[in-house]
Amino acid sequence: MTAPFKGQFWPLPRGIHPPENKQQSLREPIRKAALPKRLVLPLTQPGFVQAELCVSVGQQVRKGEVLARGTPGMGITLHASTSGIVSDIAEHQVPNASGLPELCLMLESDGRDEWLKLPPLDYQHCDAPMLIQRINECGINGLGGAGFPTHAKLQGALNSKHKIHTLVINAAECEPFITADHALMREQADEIVTGICILLQILKPERCLIGMEDNKSDAIIAMQAAVTRVNDPRISLVVIPTLYPSGAEKQLIYMLTGTEIPSGTITLGSGILCQNVGTVHAIARAVAHGEALVSRIVTLTGAALKRPGNLDVLIGTPIAELLQQCDVDATQLSRLINGGPLMGLQLPHANLPVLKITNCVIATTNAEMPPPVPAQACIRCGFCADVCPATLLPQQLYWFARSKELEKAESHNLLDCIECGACAYVCPSHIPLVQYYRAAKAELREEKEKHLMAEHSKERYDYHQARKEEEKRLEEQRRAERVALAKQRKEAANAALAVAGASAVADADSAAKAAIAAAMERVKAKKAAQPTTTDSAAAPASIPAPDSDTKV
Amino acid sequence: MSSPAINSSPHEHQGHSTSQLMQQVILACVPGLAALTLYFGWGTLINLVWLCLLALILEAAVLYLRRRPILFYLSDCSALLTAVLLALALPPTAPWWLGLIGITAAIVMAKQLYGGMGYNPFNPAMVGYVVLLISFPLQMTRWLLPEGVGAALPSFVDSLAMFLGAKPSAGIDAFTGATALDSFRQFHGGQLISEFYERYPVMGVWSGLGWEWVNAGFLLGGCYLLYKKIIGWQIPGSMLLAITVLSILFYDGGSSASHGSPLLHLFGGATMLGAFFIATDPVTAATTPRGKLIYGALIGAMVYLIRSWGNYPDGVAFAVLLGNFAAPLIDACTRPRSYGHGK
Numbered sequence: 001m002t003a004p005f006k007g008q009f010w011p012l013p014r015g016i017h018p019p020e021n022k023q024q025s026l027r028e029p030i031r032k033a034a035l036p037k038r039l040v041l042p043l044t045q046p047g048f049v050q051a052e053l054c055v056s057v058g059q060q061v062r063k064g065e066v067l068a069r070g071t072p073g074m075g076i077t078l079h080a081s082t083s084g085i086v087s088d089i090a091e092h093q094v095p096n097a098s099g100l101p102e103l104c105l106m107l108e109s110d111g112r113d114e115w116l117k118l119p120p121l122d123y124q125h126c127d128a129p130m131l132i133q134r135i136n137e138c139g140i141n142g143l144g145g146a147g148f149p150t151h152a153k154l155q156g157a158l159n160s161k162h163k164i165h166t167l168v169i170n171a172a173e174c175e176p177f178i179t180a181d182h183a184l185m186r187e188q189a190d191e192i193v194t195g196i197c198i199l200l201q202i203l204k205p206e207r208c209l210i211g212m213e214d215n216k217s218d219a220i221i222a223m224q225a226a227v228t229r230v231n232d233p234r235i236s237l238v239v240i241p242t243l244y245p246s247g248a249e250k251q252l253i254y255m256l257t258g259t260e261i262p263s264g265t266i267t268l269g270s271g272i273l274c275q276n277v278g279t280v281h282a283i284a285r286a287v288a289h290g291e292a293l294v295s296r297i298v299t300l301t302g303a304a305l306k307r308p309g310n311l312d313v314l315i316g317t318p319i320a321e322l323l324q325q326c327d328v329d330a331t332q333l334s335r336l337i338n339g340g341p342l343m344g345l346q347l348p349h350a351n352l353p354v355l356k357i358t359n360c361v362i363a364t365t366n367a368e369m370p371p372p373v374p375a376q377a378c379i380r381c382g383f384c385a386d387v388c389p390a391t392l393l394p395q396q397l398y399w400f401a402r403s404k405e406l407e408k409a410e411s412h413n414l415l416d417c418i419e420c421g422a423c424a425y426v427c428p429s430h431i432p433l434v435q436y437y438r439a440a441k442a443e444l445r446e447e448k449e450k451h452l453m454a455e456h457s458k459e460r461y462d463y464h465q466a467r468k469e470e471e472k473r474l475e476e477q478r479r480a481e482r483v484a485l486a487k488q489r490k491e492a493a494n495a496a497l498a499v500a501g502a503s504a505v506a507d508a509d510s511a512a513k514a515a516i517a518a519a520m521e522r523v524k525a526k527k528a529a530q531p532t533t534t535d536s537a538a539a540p541a542s543i544p545a546p547d548s549d550t551k552v
Numbered sequence: 553m554s555s556p557a558i559n560s561s562p563h564e565h566q567g568h569s570t571s572q573l574m575q576q577v578i579l580a581c582v583p584g585l586a587a588l589t590l591y592f593g594w595g596t597l598i599n600l601v602w603l604c605l606l607a608l609i610l611e612a613a614v615l616y617l618r619r620r621p622i623l624f625y626l627s628d629c630s631a632l633l634t635a636v637l638l639a640l641a642l643p644p645t646a647p648w649w650l651g652l653i654g655i656t657a658a659i660v661m662a663k664q665l666y667g668g669m670g671y672n673p674f675n676p677a678m679v680g681y682v683v684l685l686i687s688f689p690l691q692m693t694r695w696l697l698p699e700g701v702g703a704a705l706p707s708f709v710d711s712l713a714m715f716l717g718a719k720p721s722a723g724i725d726a727f728t729g730a731t732a733l734d735s736f737r738q739f740h741g742g743q744l745i746s747e748f749y750e751r752y753p754v755m756g757v758w759s760g761l762g763w764e765w766v767n768a769g770f771l772l773g774g775c776y777l778l779y780k781k782i783i784g785w786q787i788p789g790s791m792l793l794a795i796t797v798l799s800i801l802f803y804d805g806g807s808s809a810s811h812g813s814p815l816l817h818l819f820g821g822a823t824m825l826g827a828f829f830i831a832t833d834p835v836t837a838a839t840t841p842r843g844k845l846i847y848g849a850l851i852g853a854m855v856y857l858i859r860s861w862g863n864y865p866d867g868v869a870f871a872v873l874l875g876n877f878a879a880p881l882i883d884a885c886t887r888p889r890s891y892g893h894g895k
Binding site for chain 1: 560630
């Protein structure tokens, strides 16, 4: 593998450049959000396992105290975001795609915001298991999007048979409107670089590449200065052109390393691990300060806010309170979007808590983001294919998804679609393409599950049949053995009789008697042999030939 | 905030619409249309108005029968664009019924019976044109002599009379004559190119009096579409390149056996209209990046083959339809490599 010269990158072949709309929320430094009276803390991070509750209603907790412990492996531990009393454990709506409520802890703040920290660690004198243990204890998951448990990712990297050679730090923040990472880098660059050093300590990669879009010059300057201060030759900052979706994991890895992650595999298989810059900051706080992940930077922006900006928000703070702190104009507000305008989730209302993965809330107006217009016919203009960062043919996928030709959709690599929304953004016919792909993917998954279940039950049936055959065969074998034994015994008896007969030969008179006795013996033997022969004749018929198995 | 409908991402849009694209293409036809009117009189404009009217009526009627929302689909302007393209291809002497038959074949048969916008495998305007060319060869090849050759152009009243099927005051033959490509095909044999051009003023300087400017007009409009990124360079580029290469190969130094200069083929007949406005119809063209190059080159080659060795003076309509036939196959053979699927 060749090390890139400073600043080298591989340009993203396709993408879009919508209006950035980042300036609105960057005018002021990060503000600390007001301490909410009541926090809502879901036990489950969207898409992951529910944590095991370890407090009871009425219990007094301090900030950073464990409320629910993550199950071993993929679990994410939940901490109290501030000090107060657990007032209730009940279902509450959270920002998720399903719209279904989740089991949440309600925490009444006591206003003191009293910390319970873990002892700080000097990472340079810690080994990897110890650091991963700390990250696990502090409940850190990816803050950039999917929210994958960070300790599980790191442990997976250490367990992987591919050694991690490149650590990629995702600081691209390519989606319009979102500036949470930008603001964080501008103000906390040293802490972020400390986090990077901790990751280097754990993973021992050959190099670490920080990918940043060129539209955040002040953050680039701050980060470059911080990188220079630690003076680690493995770390380099790579400034890439602003082109959405450069911050998508696989796209960023390509831009920084020229490596494409093979379809259907994870980055660890290619020896690359990617972490979001916010996550890295949380790691630094956890290790060097003993602080659990109880707050994050959230961008509050959109034309309905008179005072947009980046807020340092406690996890579980109701979004409605944040909107108020940004002087929301309720008469103008048309839609609330959790995340960016291209991949974000529209929220039904503001009475939802901030999660660990909530990076941005856009309170928009109809003028800023007009409601979708009815879709016209697809004219196959191919604008979608011109922008698809995965180099798919979105237009063909759309026709396959519409006509439910799932196999064709799969053979056209539907599952490689990252749902970035670039295709739908440029579609002149305003077709909600991503919606079609999501539906088709879900159907495909369902088909596969069904297929798997059918396979499974067929396997069970076959096993059952085989077992029955085997039992039958064993039974036959035992029977044949019994018969053979009986025959053997009889023959032994005959032989004894024959010896007795031979001794009687001397008696000439009895010679005729012996002949009669021998004839009678033969008849007897024949009689005794008869059932045996019928049995052995029947036996092959009762053991079906292997190829007739299925007919039975 | 009244509880809004929950929409799926993305929540932002570039803002262009299909109707706008169609309108831009229609707008880009203006320079070519102006040149046609300047050199061949009012006929094309009259056809244009007539065909647009018919196209809207026919489209609305079929949408009504198909129980589709009429205004919603009419507003995509695709029927209007088909009408404009067919009108630009018809001879200016065309009587009203010729346009009626052509646009019916285009809108009703080639487009709506296949499922409407987006579902038609063949370019509707070219289907309409070819139906007319095969059914009414006399009317379809009766072009006007351009301004500057022989008699004056027919007046507006004469043009209207021809459109209505009546004889113009001076008789129709006073105005009509073979087009440059047709003259080249019929009369060039046995003469050097230079001799032939001198003897036939209808040949103009390069590619036919008037036709040079008509093609220049469509080239200008095409450049506008390229600039606006409404069409890609691949299809017109590869089509024009194929014509250029073939016409250079068979130019033969302008001898008596020459098949005409590259300029004759590039700026003659319907080359530029075909390259920028017809072959680029996205619905019926190949869609993959490499596929577009192959598709354009195929059409360019077919145009040249038909002109040079076929039975028709021009071959754009047939070439485009043949390209339409091949488009699905071309697409299937030229799928781009997706991210993460090996080099």
